[in-house]
Amino acid sequence: MGKAYVIAVVGSGGKTTLIRHLAAQAREAGRKAAVMTTTHMGLPDQYSAVGKTVEEAISMMEQEGLVYYGRKAGESGKMEFSGKEAYELLCRRADLVLVEADGSRRLPMKVPDWSREPVIPLNADAVMVVYGLSALGKPLKEVCQRWELSETWLASEGSCLVTEPLAVDLLIKGYLKTIRFRYPNVQLITILNQAEAGIRRAAGMRMKDMLEEKGWECRVMQLRKLKVAVIYMASGFGRRFGGNKLLEASGFDGKPLFCHGLDLFLRLKERMERDAGVETDVILVSQYPEILAYGKHVGIKTIENPFAAEGITASIRLGTRAAQEGSADYYLYSVADQPWLKEETVWHFATSFIDRSLTEQKSIGCLAAEGRRGNPVIFHKKYGAELLALQGDRGGSQIMKRYPEEVMEFPVDGKELTDIDCQDDMKK
Numbered sequence: 001m002g003k004a005y006v007i008a009v010v011g012s013g014g015k016t017t018l019i020r021h022l023a024a025q026a027r028e029a030g031r032k033a034a035v036m037t038t039t040h041m042g043l044p045d046q047y048s049a050v051g052k053t054v055e056e057a058i059s060m061m062e063q064e065g066l067v068y069y070g071r072k073a074g075e076s077g078k079m080e081f082s083g084k085e086a087y088e089l090l091c092r093r094a095d096l097v098l099v100e101a102d103g104s105r106r107l108p109m110k111v112p113d114w115s116r117e118p119v120i121p122l123n124a125d126a127v128m129v130v131y132g133l134s135a136l137g138k139p140l141k142e143v144c145q146r147w148e149l150s151e152t153w154l155a156s157e158g159s160c161l162v163t164e165p166l167a168v169d170l171l172i173k174g175y176l177k178t179i180r181f182r183y184p185n186v187q188l189i190t191i192l193n194q195a196e197a198g199i200r201r202a203a204g205m206r207m208k209d210m211l212e213e214k215g216w217e218c219r220v221m222q223l224r225k226l227k228v229a230v231i232y233m234a235s236g237f238g239r240r241f242g243g244n245k246l247l248e249a250s251g252f253d254g255k256p257l258f259c260h261g262l263d264l265f266l267r268l269k270e271r272m273e274r275d276a277g278v279e280t281d282v283i284l285v286s287q288y289p290e291i292l293a294y295g296k297h298v299g300i301k302t303i304e305n306p307f308a309a310e311g312i313t314a315s316i317r318l319g320t321r322a323a324q325e326g327s328a329d330y331y332l333y334s335v336a337d338q339p340w341l342k343e344e345t346v347w348h349f350a351t352s353f354i355d356r357s358l359t360e361q362k363s364i365g366c367l368a369a370e371g372r373r374g375n376p377v378i379f380h381k382k383y384g385a386e387l388l389a390l391q392g393d394r395g396g397s398q399i400m401k402r403y404p405e406e407v408m409e410f411p412v413d414g415k416e417l418t419d420i421d422c423q424d425d426m427k428k
Contacts, residue, residue: 004034004094005125008186010118011175012104012145013132014193016042017223019098027065031095034061035068036087038119040078041100044068050079054086058093091123099124103145108132108194109167110145111174120179126187129175133194133204135162137359150174164203168210176216190218196226196277199355226354227279228272228378229328230265231319234258234286234336235308245420246336247290257420258291258336264343265334266298268350271343276351283322285315291336311393320387330354331387333396334376337419346376349410353378356408364400367417368409373397374417 007022009015019035026033034057035044043050047064049057051072061067069090070079081087091097102118104110109131112118120127135143140160144150151157153173160166171190179188190211195201204220211218234246246258262284269280284295287308295302303322307314316333323331332350334341345367353365363380366373377396379387386399400407 004091004097006091006097006099006121006123007126007128008038008099008101008118008120008124009128009130010102010112010120010179011128011130011191012102012110013108013130013134014191014223015100015102015104015130018128018130018191018193018221019100021223022096022098023066026096030065032061032093033066033096033098034090034094035066035098035100036070036082036090037079037100038081038121039101039103039117040073040076040080041070042078043072054082054089057086057090061090061094087121101127105145107145108135108143109162109170111147111149111170112178113146113149114178120183124183124186126189127179127183128189128191129171129179130191130193131167131171133192133200133207134358136164136167136200136203138162140166144170164207164210168207171211172214172216188217190216192218192220193223195220195222196224196354196358198351200358222277225277225279226330227281227326227328228330228332228350228354229319229323229326230269230280230282230332230334231316231323232262232265232282232284232334232336233312233315233319234262234284234288234291235305235312235315236335236337244288246286246288248420257339258286259294260339261334261336261341262294262298264341264346266300267343268346271347272350276354278354281323281326281328283319283326285319310391312395313390313392316390316395317388320384324381324384329381330357330378331381331384332376332378335419338375338417339420340415340418341376342416345410345412345416349376349412350378352410353408362408363406364396364403365408365410366400367412369412369414369417372414372417373400373409 009019023033023035047066048068049060050070057067057069070082073080101120140147140162192204195204208218208220247256265282269282272278272280282300284300284302285305286292287305292302303318356362366377
């Protein structure tokens with residue numbers, strides 16, 4: 001059968017993301033790629049010929065370089081196997097065929113029931129087994145589909161925590177040995193996904209070493225970058241200052257007060273993306289045309305705030321909506337009147353918090369000095385609805401009080417938390 005190179009993707013924790021990644025790479029390289037499934041797969045946003053004829057699918061692939069093809073699975077919002085004839089025809093016409101050949105119920109790991117799935121095509125040239133590193137440290141029964149099937153060959157209960165050796169054992173006994181026995185000629189690769197930050201990547205590398213010592217090929221990947229939205233709030237009235245303090249330049253190296261923090265976060269964005277692999281958006285919320293114009297000049301998203309009289313929560317709501325639209329994983333909020341805040345402080349705060357959040361130790365973070373909390377603060381996206389519901393001028397502290405066990409306090413020098421309220425503050 002066919003000239004296409006066929007890759008079957010099984011496991012949990014990023015199968016669809018891996019397929020999209022490989023399909024995009026093939027298309028960019030000028031190769032014709034077809035994406036199909038032998039089980040069920042979510043409907044794609046583009047390049048879809050789902051429910052159409054195989055001739056229409058081939059035509060789209062010829063024109064666009066990529067097509068997703070299968071039958072519609074009722075009203076489930078998914079696609080299913082196209083049928084043997086259509087599958088074989090696309091295998092003859094494509095350069096690369098990617099097959100999602102397993103289900104996982106959106107959990108990061110799985111023990112397969114080989115009487116049902118995976119359903120690996122007989123013409124597969126390679127099989128990639130995906131495992132989500134986010135499962136580490138969590139109860140097996142909470143993160144693993146069909147975990148109970150492992151009880152016959154693992155001395156573990158569902159309440160046990162997933163360790164690196166346990167995960168390796170599950171991969172080998174659940175997937176790798178059976179695939180190698182049933183499909184002896186395929187290239188077999190384990191993909192350890194979700195290596196978004198230092199702690200997970202280090203765990204992934206240790207698991208990779210364990211697998212390779214036993215003779216299994218393995219790669220550690222971050223298929224989807226984490227994303228932080230920095231929401232820079234510059235709408236204060238400066239009533240105690242006696243004017244618009246955010247535009248005040250005297251005493252601040254000849255540049256307006258708001259520029260100190262905003263320029264810091266522009267540098268932080270570059271550093272987060274370069275050194276931490278975390279995509280970072282900077283969102284500027286202000287009621288002042290001069291500040292908004294500066295934001296547009298430096299190329300960041302700007303949002304006019306017509307509700308500034310309501311207090312800081314108006315800026316929080318506007319910034320949070322923009323962060324949600326941008327699919328951010330974390331929302332970092334900062335005010336615009338802390339000229340002594342240091343870039344190094346915010347860098348270590350943000351990266352430390354993300355590491356702890358990925359291991360589910362904390363989901364809210366703030367700076368703190370001598371028992372006093374201050375800005376910036378950072379929230380996991382799961383608090384989005386509560387952030388949008390804030391009212392008045394108390395900000396995110398209301399949410400911190402609801403979930404004290406979720407808060408990570410990052411210690412700093414007290415001067416970094418000092419804001420400018422009045423003229424005398426500039427002399428400090």
